[in-house]
Amino acid sequence: MKRTFAALALLIGLAPLPAAPQASVISQIAGEKAATEKLFFSLKFGLNVSYLTGAEPGTERTGGFNAGLSATIRLTDRLSLTPEITPSSRKGVAMIPFVTTGDPALDPYFLNPAAADLALVYTDLPILVKYRLGRFHVGAGPYIGFLGSATERFRAELPSGEDLSFKRDVGGSYKKTDYGLVAEASWTITKPRRGVGLIFHVRYQAGLADVVADTAAPGPSRNSVIQAYVSFPFVY
Secondary structure, three states, X not given: OHHHHHHHHHHHHHOOOOHHXXXXXXXXXXXXXXXXXXXXXXXXXXXXXXXXXXXOOOOEOEEEEEEEEEEEEEOOOOEEEEEEEEEEEEEEEEOOOOOOOOOOOOHHHHOOHHHEEEEEEEEEEEEEEEEEEOOEEEEEEEXXXXXXXXXXXXXXXXXXXXXXXXXXXXXXXXXXXXXXXXEEEEEEOOOOEOOEOOEEEEEEEEEOOOOEOOOOOOOOOEEEEEEEEEEEEEEO
């Protein structure tokens, strides 16, 4: 349990830093203790394909990046606990309807929903329990997310060929906290070194919270995210 709290505290404290400084700081603070067979840290990079259930008809899934850190705490030879932090996890929905820019002369250019999306950027903190089956792992656990920004983005091309964009901050329309459950399967791609190697993950994140702040909304809106990413230990 002490290892879990220590790993979480270190991950949260390093969240604002880029990946390279994070690795350096962990090495300086934890030294060789951050590179044992029972406790090590990893970087992860990948893609989100997300949707907001309860969104208006006609909207579609949207894509985005995710990047973060994880700590693997081996409880037994096959069982491990993995707290993670993803400082930038983009969610949301595409093909949202346009309202207005406030300038009637510009509004007609932004009517194409195919060039419009809602970007919700969260800091996610999942904690998974994982079970190893050879080079395969399966895992599940809860997560909590904190909203960093919510932006509606609209793009258009002018007759002159110039690109036009309009962004609107809609952070006040969304709750600051999200939570739910995570389930994943992963496969160690490269030959493991002491049981660790480059790992490919496929994960489903099911939000349980209604993330829309408007209490008059007709129904709940929840994040639904498929993630595909790779992870690898950077201090070991």
